[in-house]
Every structure is written in structure tokens, then in C-alpha cells.
Amino acid sequence: MGKIKVVHYVNQFFAGIGGEEKADQTPFKQDGTMPIGAQIEKAMQAINADVEIVGTVVCGDSYFNENLETAKAAVLDMIKSYEPDLFIAGPAFNAGRYGVACGTITTEVQEVLGIPVLTGMYKENPGADMYKNKVYVVPTKDSAAGARDAIKKMAPLAVKLATGAEIEASCVDNYMPNGIRKNFFETKRGSERAVEMMIKKLAGKEFVTEFPMPDFDRVDPNPAVKDMAHARVALVTSGGVVPKGNPDHIESSSASKYGEYSIAEFDDLTSETHETAHGGYDPVYCNQDSDRVLPVDVMREFEKAGRIGKLHEYFYTTTGNGTAVLNAVAFAKEFSQKLVAAGVDAVVLTST
Amino acid sequence: MAYNFKIMTNNELVFEKYGNEYEVDYKPGTYEELLLRVRTEVHNGAKLLTHPLSGSIKPNETPFKTVYLKKGKGPLHLDFDSVEMIENAIITAKKFKIRFPVMPDYIRADFALIDLSLMESALPAATQA
Amino acid sequence: MVKEIERAGIPVVHICTVTPISMTVGANRIVPAIAIPHPLGNPALSMEEEKVIRRKIVETALEALETEVDKQTIFEVKY
Amino acid sequence: MKLELGYIKISDIQLSNESKVENGVLYVNPEDIINLIKEDENIATVAVDVARPGESVRITPVKDVIEPRVKVEGPGSIFPGVIGKVNRVGEGRTHVLKGAAVVTTGRIVGFQEGIIDMSGEGAKYTPFSQTMNLVVTCEPVDGLRPHEHEKAIRFAGLKTAVFLGELGRNVEPDEVETFETLNVKEGIEKYPNLPRVAYVQMLQSQGLMHDTYVYGVDAKRTLSTIIMPTEVMDGAILSGNCVSSCDKNTTYHHLNNPVIADLFKAHGKTLNFAGMIITNENVYLADKERSSDWAAKLCQYLGVDGAIVSQEGFGNPDTDLIMNAKKIETVGVKTVIITDEYAGRDGKSQSLADADPLANAVVTGGNANMVIHLPKMDKVIGHINFVDTIAGGFDGSLHEDGTIEAELQIITGATNELGFNKLSAR
Numbered sequence: 001m002g003k004i005k006v007v008h009y010v011n012q013f014f015a016g017i018g019g020e021e022k023a024d025q026t027p028f029k030q031d032g033t034m035p036i037g038a039q040i041e042k043a044m045q046a047i048n049a050d051v052e053i054v055g056t057v058v059c060g061d062s063y064f065n066e067n068l069e070t071a072k073a074a075v076l077d078m079i080k081s082y083e084p085d086l087f088i089a090g091p092a093f094n095a096g097r098y099g100v101a102c103g104t105i106t107t108e109v110q111e112v113l114g115i116p117v118l119t120g121m122y123k124e125n126p127g128a129d130m131y132k133n134k135v136y137v138v139p140t141k142d143s144a145a146g147a148r149d150a151i152k153k154m155a156p157l158a159v160k161l162a163t164g165a166e167i168e169a170s171c172v173d174n175y176m177p178n179g180i181r182k183n184f185f186e187t188k189r190g191s192e193r194a195v196e197m198m199i200k201k202l203a204g205k206e207f208v209t210e211f212p213m214p215d216f217d218r219v220d221p222n223p224a225v226k227d228m229a230h231a232r233v234a235l236v237t238s239g240g241v242v243p244k245g246n247p248d249h250i251e252s253s254s255a256s257k258y259g260e261y262s263i264a265e266f267d268d269l270t271s272e273t274h275e276t277a278h279g280g281y282d283p284v285y286c287n288q289d290s291d292r293v294l295p296v297d298v299m300r301e302f303e304k305a306g307r308i309g310k311l312h313e314y315f316y317t318t319t320g321n322g323t324a325v326l327n328a329v330a331f332a333k334e335f336s337q338k339l340v341a342a343g344v345d346a347v348v349l350t351s352t
Numbered sequence: 353m354a355y356n357f358k359i360m361t362n363n364e365l366v367f368e369k370y371g372n373e374y375e376v377d378y379k380p381g382t383y384e385e386l387l388l389r390v391r392t393e394v395h396n397g398a399k400l401l402t403h404p405l406s407g408s409i410k411p412n413e414t415p416f417k418t419v420y421l422k423k424g425k426g427p428l429h430l431d432f433d434s435v436e437m438i439e440n441a442i443i444t445a446k447k448f449k450i451r452f453p454v455m456p457d458y459i460r461a462d463f464a465l466i467d468l469s470l471m472e473s474a475l476p477a478a479t480q481a
Numbered sequence: 482m483v484k485e486i487e488r489a490g491i492p493v494v495h496i497c498t499v500t501p502i503s504m505t506v507g508a509n510r511i512v513p514a515i516a517i518p519h520p521l522g523n524p525a526l527s528m529e530e531e532k533v534i535r536r537k538i539v540e541t542a543l544e545a546l547e548t549e550v551d552k553q554t555i556f557e558v559k560y
Numbered sequence: 561m562k563l564e565l566g567y568i569k570i571s572d573i574q575l576s577n578e579s580k581v582e583n584g585v586l587y588v589n590p591e592d593i594i595n596l597i598k599e600d601e602n603i604a605t606v607a608v609d610v611a612r613p614g615e616s617v618r619i620t621p622v623k624d625v626i627e628p629r630v631k632v633e634g635p636g637s638i639f640p641g642v643i644g645k646v647n648r649v650g651e652g653r654t655h656v657l658k659g660a661a662v663v664t665t666g667r668i669v670g671f672q673e674g675i676i677d678m679s680g681e682g683a684k685y686t687p688f689s690q691t692m693n694l695v696v697t698c699e700p701v702d703g704l705r706p707h708e709h710e711k712a713i714r715f716a717g718l719k720t721a722v723f724l725g726e727l728g729r730n731v732e733p734d735e736v737e738t739f740e741t742l743n744v745k746e747g748i749e750k751y752p753n754l755p756r757v758a759y760v761q762m763l764q765s766q767g768l769m770h771d772t773y774v775y776g777v778d779a780k781r782t783l784s785t786i787i788m789p790t791e792v793m794d795g796a797i798l799s800g801n802c803v804s805s806c807d808k809n810t811t812y813h814h815l816n817n818p819v820i821a822d823l824f825k826a827h828g829k830t831l832n833f834a835g836m837i838i839t840n841e842n843v844y845l846a847d848k849e850r851s852s853d854w855a856a857k858l859c860q861y862l863g864v865d866g867a868i869v870s871q872e873g874f875g876n877p878d879t880d881l882i883m884n885a886k887k888i889e890t891v892g893v894k895t896v897i898i899t900d901e902y903a904g905r906d907g908k909s910q911s912l913a914d915a916d917p918l919a920n921a922v923v924t925g926g927n928a929n930m931v932i933h934l935p936k937m938d939k940v941i942g943h944i945n946f947v948d949t950i951a952g953g954f955d956g957s958l959h960e961d962g963t964i965e966a967e968l969q970i971i972t973g974a975t976n977e978l979g980f981n982k983l984s985a986r
Contacts, residue, residue, distance in 0.1 A: 169986040181903040181911060181985045183926040183968070190898055190979025191818035191868075192825075194923045195757075198866045198896045199830050201921050202755045210984055211901065211922040213915045219484045221509035222492040224549045233543075236493075238482060239520065282392075285519040291535065292522030298532065298539045307543065318482075332485030340489055346546045347486050347493040348539070349508075350520055405875030405913055406843040407766055408804035410969075420844075432513075437879070437914075444875060444913045447904045447929070465706055469768035473780055474844040481846065 004051045004162045006044075007079045008037040009089040009105055011098045015058040023097075025060030027071060029078040032056065036147065040088065043155035044162075051162055055082040061097040064104075072108050079109060086162040087113070091120030091150040092127060094142040099127025106135045116161035120154050123176065130333065132176040136161070139176050177212070227309075231345035234312035236335075238328065239293035239352040240278030240319035241269070241286065250277040250319060258318040258331040260338070263311070268297040278319040278352060286352075293350055312344050357401055357478050359471070360393065361418035362386040365464040366471055384445050386417045391438045397424025400434040401478060404441035407470045412448035415460060416467035420478050483508040494545040494556075496520060496538060510545040511555045512538060534560065561650050562740040563634070563790035566733030567658040573610045573692045581727045584734075586628075586660050588694060593720055597696065602704055602712040607697040609941045611663070613690050615678045618937035622674030622972045623664040623710075623802050624717045625688055625810040628657040628724035631794060639795040641776030643715075643722050649794035653736075655728040661691040661812055662724065664717035665942035666698040674805030674972040675964075680935040685974040687981065688812070695941045696720055710769055714800055718811070739824050741788050744862060747832055756834040758864040759789070759819050760855050760888070761978075762880055764801045764808065764872040765840035771800035772809075772872075774838065780847075784839035784854035789820045797838070804874045806928045806974040807900045813973065818980045819868055819898070834864050839884065841877045848880050856887035866894040870978045874902065874928075878913040885919040900925040900975035901985060905967070925976055926983040928969040936962030 012025040044051040064071040089102035099121040106117040120138035140150035153174040169182040200207040274290035367378035401420035486493040495508035514520030545556040576587040590608040611617040634652015637644030683689035763772040765780035827833040839855040871881040901911035957966040
């Protein structure tokens, strides 16, 4: 089998250029490996001699996150120039912006170049939550001191990905659970595992549940709005209200995209102007009067009466069902930044 | 004697046997269509008395389902437990692709009988409530 | 979705029918809506009557945003 | 209450002209079995076969699997209230033909459940590919209604297992294991500083082909109650449940309940196995509330520190399981629950039909929607053309070349919710 070409992505620190002061480093590529890349390559070659890191692409964390579109495009081209069979980013350990950069670029490479990708970071790294359901993320320790351990876990999974071997359950192939349930054979039968888990739980020791209940993590409530009369309030819905004709073709359930539409010149939604894209419930009522799902008419009245300061010009919409939808989480992360940037003080979220 | 429960089903056997004794809202249709009909009732305030996924036979296997409901007091008084249960049941049913649109009658008859038996196992409790 | 908006630092009120699911999804300020197909309306009523109900729900939602909460709280709408 | 189990290791089953157990071989005269079963005039024909681990044999549809046992000392006999008279069991000594099993098959209703492959991919997922199986295929008389039909085949299996168990009455066991459950006071006095743990078993109880019997009583008509683990070893609980083959408990599972076995292994060392509670899974929601309230109350009254909860079946039992877990945790008793999952063929769907943050300790027996490919078997015992309508099988799952493409849920015992297997998921 011919050589298996791998491209490795690192930030300014792991390229030996410098720390925070060099975080604005613009993207460049270099044949061969950086020090950490050489270690990863050595570990991979111990499993499969054909695997080789043919090139490394470097970009400063600040440059990447602050010039997202241009950086992504530039880094992507450099990666493409090597025509790799596998792309590895990081590991980023607990470096937040590096982790987000690794997650962003691996997802981009996976979608655009369609080749297997892998990264690694500490579970508390913000990049982990954002991307563990999109790409394989190997859990690492929270600092570079954990480099050997990270490489020991990343190398076998990298070789499996590069050779198209079947990826097994998250605890077998050492990647962060990504919500996709995979069967495998434990060494002990279930009842024995249950007894062991019970003993740990009774002793107050840490145990790992084999099936985490759906996402129950809590987010602390924000302080109340002090002066609603001057507050900018935005409307968001998972009920799928869209302008008539559903211009962006938002899918009828668990949509893969969200809509951002202006209601600046609307005091009332009517059957001529708006409808619902949601397929999970009887659409007749919403299509007759979308105010029943997105209360623009009443919010406009409250704006005119001074009950609220301003009804935000844009509303955000998608279709989800009752359970937490992976895409919806990503959409909300994205448009929440836009709401913050637009100075929105509060959000009314309606769902069906 | 008027009971305060109502039976919704797509199983003709249930209607034949109990149609004149209790209020049986029978309408032929698929398992999922029946769940959606139950959901509309629940969203008008009805309360579930039996679990919409009763029976271990999978939603895409048996064509029949029967559910007991208690009439509600209108959409402003939702029973949230029932709402959550029927919503989760629909999500669960959707996981199973309908596989036997065409089924020999003798197999349909067996499924109808089992659904009838499941329904009958709840009858004593429902009539005493 | 509601958690990501809250996490971004914007107070958010969730108007939804299935309160238990909203609870499990982690909303802190919850206003029970009318029904899934028409959370802020009731087709059985006239347009004007519907608007009265919608105003009450949205008013409750605004009050929820103006109320300090430390954990998940359901704000009942007084019809 | 103390019980000794005497294991008589069975290495092979041979059909012969005399039924006996000799040097670890179970000899069976098919006529004995056929005459025994045909005492029930509802059964028209009976066939007896042997299926051994590694053979290219497929058994389907599987109604129940039973382990041959016989009580040699102590009151009562195996399957009290069903085959044996109603008499309290769970004490004295019981002999077990360890390694042997009776498997009943035959058309019950049009659709059917359960495949046991003795070799190939399917064998990996069922415990009954490792047992020496005496397969009894029964066909009913015409016009028998499913209720009577199900009962006839259930009794055929139980009677056969009792008959075979009888053959081991005077055989010296290869190994004896002793189990003892002390009463609450003795238990606390003997193990003052070991955490006390109960086992809460949920029994499938929803109607025809969904029932479980306790001393012959249909579980759906019972309130949650206490039972001695050793009573279960003598067949106090047996299966009338032949639906959802991957996660239904066969009578074999009840007799060899793994939670009981593993709690006894830890008993006196790391925990005090304080007792066992059985509760049902009814169709009527108010019954679910009442039964789970009652089970939590018993946990509280026994003053246990922890409870392992197991369920049986698909869909609505998830609601009972979560109710039990939530209420038991609320009375201050820590829980570990055992379940399986229906996460869709791609593993991305919502695994359970219910959830609660309190159920934070879960053991899983795997995703029953996983698609598997079963090779052709040379010999099929039972009826093969039913596989199309078997749960998990889909149109065209039975290919002309005899191979089967279907979901794991068609394999008997594959994702058992007592924790009987090593299969899991993450």
C-alpha cells in the first residue's frame, strides 16, 4: 500500500514561534513535522509504517479566531496542497482558542475535503462541547504535560481512521462520547458491572454511568432585565416560522440550518407573509396566523406602548423537536453572538 | 353507566367487542396516525390513562394500538405528564420504520388479538376508577 | 437552544407547551403556552379573543424576564 | 432461608432409547418427551431435536428456554403453583443439569420472535448458543385460540424441563454452591458495617404473551412484594412472555438471575444482600404509579442503602423504570438501573422513552436496533418463514440464500436487561 499522507495543524506555540505574543501569526505551511508532530508520527508508524506526516500547517490562535473566514480558507488551501488521506489538529489540551481552532478546521476539512479528521483536547476546553459531536475528539489531560498520554491515545485512532478501519465505541477507541451509541463486548457481564457501580456509588466514589441521561447540565440564569421600557428584545423560535415560501428551504424537522429574517416592516404576521416549515405538528394554525407561534403583533404593540424599548429587527428560527437537537445547540451558539453584538438585552424563545 | 374514560383505537376487534359498552373512538389507520390522534386529544386537555407504548411489540410491527384517555377540560388545562408521554411515544415510534405495510390476514388477526388483550388487561382498573 | 442563549449572557424566557421537556432542556424562565400547534393562540376563539390571550402570555413572559430567579421557574399565565 | 444448588455438569445430550444422566451426558428418549407433552390434547404434534454449540443449526421462533432442575431436599418442587403444588420453595437442596436447556419453539402467532444460532455471527449474541439444547417443537390442534396455544406450549416446556430435572435426582453433583438470605435482624447483626443492598426486579405483565407468573399468579394482578432470592432459584418466577425476544426474560434467565448471583458473590464481603423486591410493569398508568410507589416504600421500610433495579421489555417499561429509580432515590436509597437501548440503526436516536436526572447510574445491555447479518445455517428447527415478521427483521430480511439481515432485537436474550450478557454500548 502506498504511503498514507497526513497533514498536521498546530498553533504558534507548538510551531516553536512563541506564546501569546505570537498569537497573531498568519497561516503558513512547512513540509515535514514540528516536534510534537514527529512524536505523533513515530507513534503512528509503530502501528503502521506507511503513515507519514507530509506537511504541517501553522496559524496563530488570535489570527485564526479573529479572521475566521479568511484563516479557514487559507489553511484549507495549504492542507489541500498536500492531498492528505488524514488530517490531525492539535492536541490543544486546555488552550481555549487553540481548541476551538482545532475543532473548526477539522470540521471544515471533514466537510470540504471529505477526508477523515482527528483532534484532541481537554474535556473542559470550550472546543470540546462545540465539536465532539461533529468530529472525533480524543480526551487529553489539561496541559502539555499530558502530551505522551494524548499521543498514545491519538495515534491508534489516527491509524484506524487513515486505513478506514471500523471505529468502535467511544470507550474502546478513546474518543469523547459523541451521542452515537455503539455496541461492544465488555469483559464483565452487566449484573457484575451493576454491583461494582453500586458499591462505588454507595461509597461516594466516582463511577462512570454507561448511559448518560439526556443533557441535564444547568446554566445559571442571567440577572433580570432592570429597565424593560428601554430594553431591546429579540424573538427566537424552534417552531419553524419562515417568510412565505420558505426561501432558505429549512427542513421540516431537526433542520440542518437556521433562518435569520427581518421583521422591521411587520406589525403583524399574516397567511400571506409567513408560514411554518415545521413538519412535526399540524401546520394549519400557524400558516393561518404565524403570530400564534411568533407573537410579532403583540410585541409590536408593546413596543409602541413603551412596555419594551425595541423589538429587535431580526428573529431567528429553526425546526427542532422536544429533545435537545445537536444542530440547534450549534445554531444558538452562533446567533447568540449576533444578538450580543446587536446589543439585545433579552430574548423571548417560543417552541412548539 | 357513564364512565369517565374514552378508548381510542385503530383496532376493529376492540370496536366490535366493546364499541357499544364503552365510548370507543375507532378509526382505521396506522399505529402512528393513532398516536397523532391521541396527541390532539391530549393537547385539548385529555389525560392519558394507559401508556401509548404499552406492549413490547414494536410500533413498526403491530399495526394496532389502543389507548385509554380521560376527557379533559379544554386546551387551557393541559396535563403535562400526558403531553410529555405522548410526545416521547411519537419520537420513539418514529425510530422504527414501518416494515409490514402488507401483512397476511392471519398475522393481522393475531396482532389485533394481542392488542385486544393488552387493552383488556387495563379494563378492570379503568372501570373501577 | 435556550441554554446557549442564556450561556451567551442574555436572559431568555421559554414559552413552550411541553414544560417538562423544557425543564429537562434547561430553561430557567418558563411560561407554559397553549398547545403545540398554536403555542400563543387558540383557533377555537375569535381573532380578538386570541389576541387577548396572546397579550397575557407575552406579558407574563416579559414579567418573567423582569424577575430574578435562581433556578428553573414556571411563570403561570393568569387567564 | 438456605438453599444448596448441586450442579451436575452436562457435556452432551444424546437421543437414545432410555432417558438418564450418566457421566455428564443427558440421554433422552424422545418418546418419553412426546408422550409427556401429548397428555395435553391441545397439542397435535411434538418433535424433539438436539442443538449443540458450534453446530450449523438455527432455532426459530423461540418461545421460552428453561433449565432442568429438581428439588431433592426441602419443601415444594420446581415451578411451584404451576407444575408443582403451591408450596414454599427456596430451602434445602436442588440439583441443576448445568449446561443443558430446554428450548420450546413452534408457531404460536403469525409473527414470532427470537432466533438462536448455534454458530456464526448470531451465536455471539445469545447465551443459548453455549448450552446443550433439547429443542421441543410443538404444533397445536387446529382452531386453538392463541391464549390456549401460548399456555399449551409454555406448559410443554416446563413439563419437559421438570422431567429432565428428575433424571438428576440421584446423581452426585460435580459442585455444590450454598446461598443464604438472613432475615433483616440477623443480617444487620451479622454484617453491621456493610452497606445493605436490595434487588428490585420489574416483571413484564401486560397481557397475552407479555406475562410473568409468580407461584402461578399473573404478576399484573399483584402489588409489589418481597420474595426470597432462593425461591427464584427454585422456579418461583417463570416466563409467559414471548415478545421482544432480545430483552424478554426467559424462564432460564429467571432461574439463573445474574443480579441475584452477583449480589450473592459480593454478599458478606463488600455488601449485605439484604433482600429482593418484585414489582410489575402494567399497561394502566395508575398501576405504574402504585407499583413504583410500593416498591420505593418497601426499599425505605427495609432500610436498605442501595437498590439495583432491572426491567424487562420495550417502550413503556422505560416509564416504570424511571418511576422506580426516581422514587427510590427520593426516599434516600441510591439506585443503579439496568436497561437496554433502542437508539436506532445509526445509534443516533433517543435511547429510552423516558428519562430523569436522578437516574445517574445506568448499566446498558446494548442497542437493540443494531443491524446484524446472520449466515445461512444448514439445519433449521422450527419455522423459518416467520423471520420476515420477526421483530427487527424487515421485508427481505430472509434472503433466498438463507442468510438473514435484521436488527439485533431478533436474537433471543441479546440485550437482556438483567445484565446477563457482556454486550454493552457507549
